[in-house]
Amino acid sequence: MRLHDDQLKEISARFQAEMKKGLSSESNAAAAVKMLPTRVRSTPDGTEKGQFLALDLGGSRFKVLQVKVREGMGIRRGGVEMEEKIYPMPKELLIGRGTELFDHVSESLKDFLHEKNISLEKKHPLAFTFSFPCEQATLNQGFLLNWSKNYRARGLQGKDVVQALREAIDRTGGMDVEVLAMVNDTVATMMTCGFDDQYCEVGLIIGTGTNACYMEELRHVDLVEGDEGRMCVNTEWGAFGEDGALNDYITEFDRDVDATSNNPGKQIFEKMVSGMYLGELVRLVVLKMAKLGLLFDGHVSDALRTKGKITTAHVAAMENYKDGLKNTKNLLTDLDLTPSSDDCVAVQHVSTIVSFRSSNLVAAALAAILSRIKQNRNLRTLRITVGVDGTVYKKHPQYPKRLHKVVRRLLPECHVRFVLSDSGSSKGAALVTAVAQRLASRRRQVDETLSPFKLSQEQLQLVKTRMRSGLEAGLKSKGPSTIKMLPSFVYRTPDGNEHGKYLALDLGGTNFRALLVNFKKGLQQNSRLYHKIYTIPLEIMQGTGEELFDHIAQCVSDFLDYMGMKNAHLPAGFTFSFPCEQTAIDTGTLVSWTKGFKATDCEGQDVVSMLREAIKRRNEFDLDIVAVVNDTVGTMMSCAYEDPQCEIGLIAGTGTNVCYMEQLKNIEKTQEKTGKMCINTEWGGLGDDGSLDDIITPYDIEVNQNSINPGKQRFEKLTSGMYLGEVVRQVLLDLTRGGLLFRGHVTEALKTPGIFQTKYLSQIESDRLALLQVRSILQQLGLDSTCEDSIIVKEVCGAVSRRAAQLCGAGMAAVVDKIRENRGLDHLNITVGVDGALYKLHPHFSGVLQETARVLAPQCNVTFLPSEEGSGKGAALITAVATQKQE
Numbered sequence: 001m002r003l004h005d006d007q008l009k010e011i012s013a014r015f016q017a018e019m020k021k022g023l024s025s026e027s028n029a030a031a032a033v034k035m036l037p038t039r040v041r042s043t044p045d046g047t048e049k050g051q052f053l054a055l056d057l058g059g060s061r062f063k064v065l066q067v068k069v070r071e072g073m074g075i076r077r078g079g080v081e082m083e084e085k086i087y088p089m090p091k092e093l094l095i096g097r098g099t100e101l102f103d104h105v106s107e108s109l110k111d112f113l114h115e116k117n118i119s120l121e122k123k124h125p126l127a128f129t130f131s132f133p134c135e136q137a138t139l140n141q142g143f144l145l146n147w148s149k150n151y152r153a154r155g156l157q158g159k160d161v162v163q164a165l166r167e168a169i170d171r172t173g174g175m176d177v178e179v180l181a182m183v184n185d186t187v188a189t190m191m192t193c194g195f196d197d198q199y200c201e202v203g204l205i206i207g208t209g210t211n212a213c214y215m216e217e218l219r220h221v222d223l224v225e226g227d228e229g230r231m232c233v234n235t236e237w238g239a240f241g242e243d244g245a246l247n248d249y250i251t252e253f254d255r256d257v258d259a260t261s262n263n264p265g266k267q268i269f270e271k272m273v274s275g276m277y278l279g280e281l282v283r284l285v286v287l288k289m290a291k292l293g294l295l296f297d298g299h300v301s302d303a304l305r306t307k308g309k310i311t312t313a314h315v316a317a318m319e320n321y322k323d324g325l326k327n328t329k330n331l332l333t334d335l336d337l338t339p340s341s342d343d344c345v346a347v348q349h350v351s352t353i354v355s356f357r358s359s360n361l362v363a364a365a366l367a368a369i370l371s372r373i374k375q376n377r378n379l380r381t382l383r384i385t386v387g388v389d390g391t392v393y394k395k396h397p398q399y400p401k402r403l404h405k406v407v408r409r410l411l412p413e414c415h416v417r418f419v420l421s422d423s424g425s426s427k428g429a430a431l432v433t434a435v436a437q438r439l440a441s442r443r444r445q446v447d448e449t450l451s452p453f454k455l456s457q458e459q460l461q462l463v464k465t466r467m468r469s470g471l472e473a474g475l476k477s478k479g480p481s482t483i484k485m486l487p488s489f490v491y492r493t494p495d496g497n498e499h500g501k502y503l504a505l506d507l508g509g510t511n512f513r514a515l516l517v518n519f520k521k522g523l524q525q526n527s528r529l530y531h532k533i534y535t536i537p538l539e540i541m542q543g544t545g546e547e548l549f550d551h552i553a554q555c556v557s558d559f560l561d562y563m564g565m566k567n568a569h570l571p572a573g574f575t576f577s578f579p580c581e582q583t584a585i586d587t588g589t590l591v592s593w594t595k596g597f598k599a600t601d602c603e604g605q606d607v608v609s610m611l612r613e614a615i616k617r618r619n620e621f622d623l624d625i626v627a628v629v630n631d632t633v634g635t636m637m638s639c640a641y642e643d644p645q646c647e648i649g650l651i652a653g654t655g656t657n658v659c660y661m662e663q664l665k666n667i668e669k670t671q672e673k674t675g676k677m678c679i680n681t682e683w684g685g686l687g688d689d690g691s692l693d694d695i696i697t698p699y700d701i702e703v704n705q706n707s708i709n710p711g712k713q714r715f716e717k718l719t720s721g722m723y724l725g726e727v728v729r730q731v732l733l734d735l736t737r738g739g740l741l742f743r744g745h746v747t748e749a750l751k752t753p754g755i756f757q758t759k760y761l762s763q764i765e766s767d768r769l770a771l772l773q774v775r776s777i778l779q780q781l782g783l784d785s786t787c788e789d790s791i792i793v794k795e796v797c798g799a800v801s802r803r804a805a806q807l808c809g810a811g812m813a814a815v816v817d818k819i820r821e822n823r824g825l826d827h828l829n830i831t832v833g834v835d836g837a838l839y840k841l842h843p844h845f846s847g848v849l850q851e852t853a854r855v856l857a858p859q860c861n862v863t864f865l866p867s868e869e870g871s872g873k874g875a876a877l878i879t880a881v882a883t884q885k886q887e
């Protein structure tokens with residue numbers, strides 16, 4: 001029975017292997033250590049509140065309690081008041097019919113209500129601690145796998161004990177109690193201690209029985225859906241060894257205890273460790289030594305032969321520092337033995353060995369759990385608290401010290417604190433119920449908050465219809481139109497005859513790019529392309545027009561230096577991703593800035609002239625700007641060079657927009673009526689007339705009001721990268737003010753516009769990203785979050801980005817259906833060239849957009865082709881076409 005550290009490490013390693021077996025769906029059924037998911041997903045965070053009744057059944061004492069949980073405000077921790085009454089649990093009920101056992105429980109409950117003058121009319125939420133292995137699909141359901149300890153009531157195994165309790169309460173009648181949660185005593189103990197110590201994520205019972213639970217990463221709990229966050233797992237480690245894993249540590253005495261127990265072959269580990277069996281083990285060892293004449297001169301009394309005559313309380317008494325020997329003498333005398341003082345020392349020593357083994361075995365198994373948590377969280381050192389309860393731990397003088405010492409010896413790199421659950425486990429059970437209520441109400445409130453973002457098929461169909469009428473209205477020469485439908489003077493997509501060297505300048509949403517493109521005849525010929533990216537500082541975006549174009553000219557100068565082509569006097573194409581009215585391919589009057597731009601003296605000006613003037617001002621190089629195109633047009637051309645079927649350009653980036661090849665006869669603003677022209681729709685403006693107000697949420701309104709162009713680009717503000725982060729931030733602000741997030745702390749960070757960049761959405765929503773990383777992103781933003789918070793933040797990001805993708809999909813469905821009808825086709829095959837960080841980098845955006853377009857335009861087979869080289873190449877192609885036309 002003496003176990004050395006290397007043996008304990010061996011047992012610890014075996015238990016780790018058992019835990020893995022229990023957690024894995026493949027091997028769970030055969031696993032001895034069941035690793036039962038408890039549906040408890042978080043430890044207390046101080047916001048729990050409410051008044052609960054509680055039942056504590058399964059330990060050495062059956063208790064009925066009332067628990068009042070007061071919410072903590074800010075740093076002031078909340079408080080818990082409890083009233084309890086211990087009720088007898090007649091032995092015959094433990095082996096009688098299950099219904100009688102639960103009738104006794106509910107009658108005791110009713111008696112408690114009477115005694116404490118608790119109104120029988122009011123509906124009382126109840127928390128039920130039931131200290132036996134149960135399979136739980138939800139918090140308020142528990143199918144009893146098997147009894148343990150001294151319980152053997154019939155007709156309950158495999159049954160839902162919560163239902164059995166409800167039925168008993170109905171049978172007793174006269175009280176309105178709602179059983180909201182059932183928890184194992186280890187879980188309740190962890191929660192009880194977790195109320196005062198946020199590091200408490202392990203619950204340990206060393207009492208009549210023994211068991212432990214801990215917070216496991218949900219992604220490791222195969223039997224539960226979802227990978228996000230954590231869930232408390234009730235290990236039921238009492239069963240460790242049932243598959244023979246401990247056979248080389250089982251002694252003859254353990255075999256005797258097991259053989260004479262009322263569940264032979266079961267709870268092997270428990271029978272070596274817990275209070276129900278320690279006394280018996282000591283008795284059997286002493287009995288054997290007596291028979292071998294090693295004690296009491298070989299005299300054996302009937303009492304010593306009698307099972308249960310030495311209890312664990314006796315063992316604790318024998319080991320009492322001061323009176324251990326006296327207690328030993330008294331005990332042996334009571335067993336009709338006449339012990340010599342050596343006998344007493346020897347028997348005391350046997351007690352020590354038996355209880356020492358118990359604490360060592362618990363230490364080994366606990367070390368396995370703590371190591372696993374450390375590994376789960378990739379920590380070099382783990383700071384953690386273990387909440388403990390149980391009479392062996394509480395009543396046995398040396399037990400705690402011995403246990404702590406061995407755990408710390410086995411895990412020197414861990415900082416383990418042990419907290420005794422001073423008031424039993426019901427506080428914890430009430431907190432589980434309070435957490436369950438909090439999670440349930442939080443779930444409801446988050447769903448309510450996010451439901452306006454969840455667009456139905458009908459709503460998306462409406463958006464498609466509104467987009468279509470917006471496209472039609474914009475093509476009209478007269479009349480208001482929120483969708484400007486700007487002619488681009490690009491009449492066809494590339495045909496492969498483009499050749500020569502061109503410069504392309506690309507002023508996008510976030511940066512400026514200069515490119516040099518060299519085309520060789522024939523489509524798909526590989527064209528050589530060099531480019532350089534330059535950032536556009538905010539002060540330039542929102543400075544004067546002159547500064548902006550000087551900055552562009554400076555970048556072009558730097559690029560030509562970099563390419564050594566200062567004196568090349570190249571033809572250039574200018575991608576200008578803002579709405580421009582054009583009367584020819586090489587002029588474009590800026591209608592209005594969008595996205596983050598607000599440079600002065602530009603709106604209403606010809607941007608080509610402004611660029612030319614800036615180049616002239618610089619007087620270092622000369623360019624022949626022959627074309628200005630919108631980035632959607634550039635993207636369409638760039639992709640059409642690869643796929644001739646590409647006749648639509650889509651940008652889903654900082655901004656959002658689409659262009660497509662329209663029949664000239666449908667474009668009232670142009671003279672020509674035959675053939676096609678690419679129209680830059682500027683669909684970002686949909687809704688500027690209020691046509692989207694029925695789907696715009698208060699959060700969108702907030703974003704619009706805080707934007708630099710309120711009232712404008714409403715569709716863009718629901719769908720593009722510039723704004724999605726802000727919409728998310730507004731929702732998070734609202735949820736935090738509602739106390740649903742970040743413990744209600746509205747930090748400066750959360751109030752900072754633009755802090756939640758759209759790239760964070762892409763990162764947070766990536767499936768590969770465990771929640772830990774989400775938390776670190778939030779950390780970077782100065783938002784200290786819990787697991788739950790991160791789950792909600794991820795959900796908010798998902799709802800906002802999904803809506804954006806769906807709206808773009810609905811818009812795209814309108815465009816492709818218009819093209820299909822333009823050509824009088826029942827079925828249209830077409831390709832869309834796409835660019836923009838949101839489409840390219842967001843993990844789900846492109847898929848949701850494509851799916852929505854497919855569903856809303858079933859007669860169109862749309863291929864989405866991400867643009868490799870951006871729209872600059874497209875601009876160069878247009879420049880090539882424009883140049884060749886002039887020759």
Ligand code: 0WK
Nearest residue numbers: 059060185207208390391424425
């Ligand atoms: C006190 C807890 C109860 C748990 C018991 C275990 O309130 O839920 O079952 O500890 O210790 P025992 O009473 O079996 O020694």
Ligand code: 0WK
Nearest residue numbers: 508509631653654836837870871
């Ligand atoms: C890359 C294109 C550029 C366009 C940009 C949009 O070359 O013309 O404006 O994509 O994406 P964003 O940078 O706004 O994410």
Ligand code: BGC
Nearest residue numbers: 131132133148205209210211
């Ligand atoms: C039960 C566990 C319980 C433990 C401590 C064991 O016999 O199987 O569910 O947690 O005793 O009470």
Ligand code: BGC
Nearest residue numbers: 577578579594651655656657
């Ligand atoms: C601009 C469009 C541009 C789109 C994508 C919008 O804000 O109005 O011209 O195509 O952003 O960059």
